[in-house]
Amino acid sequence: MADPDSRVAAQSGGIDCLHADDDLLVLAKPSGLLCVPGRGPDKQDCLSRRAQQQWPEALVVHRLDQATSGLVLMARNPEAQRRMGRAFELRQVHKRYEAIVAGHMAAPTHGDWAEINLPIAADWERRPLRVIDPVLGKPSLTRWRALAHDESAHTTRIELEPVTGRTHQLRVHLAAVGHAILGDALYADAVTHAQHPRLLLHAAWLAFEHPATGQRIEISLPAPF
Template sequence: MIEEETRIVWRADESAEGERIDKAVTSLDDDWSRSAVQAWIKEGRVTVNGRTVKANYRLEAGDEVIVSVPPVEELAVEPEPIPLDVRYEDEDVIVVNKPRGMVVHPAPGNTSGTLVNALLAHCRDLSGIGGVARPGIVHRIDKDTSGLLMVAKNDLAHQSLAAQLKAHSVDRIYLAIVHGNIPHNRGTVDAPIGRDPHDRKKMAINHKNGKPAVTHFAVLEHWQQASLIECKLETGRTHQIRVHMASIGHPLIGDPVYGPKKNRYPIQGQALHAKVLGFDHPRTGKRIRLEAELPKDMEKLISYIRAENH
């Protein structure tokens, strides 16, 4: 079956005034690259107030932008022999420990080097629910977050795992290193998350248009200028831990989006690791709980901070 193109309709507000159309459209979806959007503009797939425009068109408040996203089948997603750190695998599910810096699935303009490319080479039997570009992908973790990710090998497994995520019955525990010494030992951030109205590339606490989001955290180690914390997610919103911790004044170390632009610490990307993943097996119902040790870059960061505190 040939998938139809998707039409995205968006109206520019005052925050988009004067912004280039190619930059603005790219920020509407984390999976779109600037080069892919520029190609869509050349092909006439992007219109403003019903007319085609050039990539350097500057938006005005109130402009109606329509993006005709090409079908996902146009993505040529090829198997690539990229090494995988497999922590569990059977006929239904595979759980991998994703390294920091790896994108989970392909997107227009970025069709290689992703976890999906590696999975297609490792096991060709992945569920088709996610489409051609996202076979087997039930949930995601950010490119610069490391740790455990479960992938469905068939549609039965995909439906079961997706239902468990929706019911909040999947155990997801992360380790993070944040700026500042959190004065208490544990806490909960219960604040809705939605697109930042002032910067569409970011998520933010958004009480008007946000979706419910709850993060429980415990401080494992206090330092003078940083804290090692364990976070347990009730929900799985985009950038949830990063947004929630920044909202209480403790952004993740290495996170240039929600924390300081300059990073003086020895880590590339936010110090966040998906340590524990627990779920009911889709076929047997048996509870599976997996744990992944801290990656070397976070161990190095902890040693660096401990040395600073002596």
């Protein structure tokens, strides 16, 4: 097996591969690219198909929103896919994101982690949107901390750690507390949406135990904004 700590300076269909071994791939997804094919001929180009051009056996383990950039893990055999899928379910894969949000967002104690604990449910009349719903929503927890404030732009760069993994969780939670992500076409108001041409949300860090060796793997990718 290849050294699981190695970084692979390779590209497949315009996709950067940060890590490759006999069981796993860690790829850098650009904003605007789907993780898997969508409906219709115009939605067939995606991360998984580009990866399969170089690694035909590559299998999907998890996904990012189309508008989100950053680290995506894929498996190279069904057993690795099964084990890593289970690790995600058990919250044994740790993820951190970076985002730039509207307004001055500050934790009660500067530099410390704070929490957003709001239940999320499907907004059935506006699918695929999600909504905060204290009755029907599933428990949803996001940890966050402020990294920097831009007083002139009235924005905050934050680090995020989703404890649960609900659809659109980070976007819904931040909008719900009044600090929507810049460029968010789904949950931000018109002014915040217009502040950037892309969603300023990036999957910056992954940590997990390798499914074959048990070795801890940590991979980071700086935000491109």
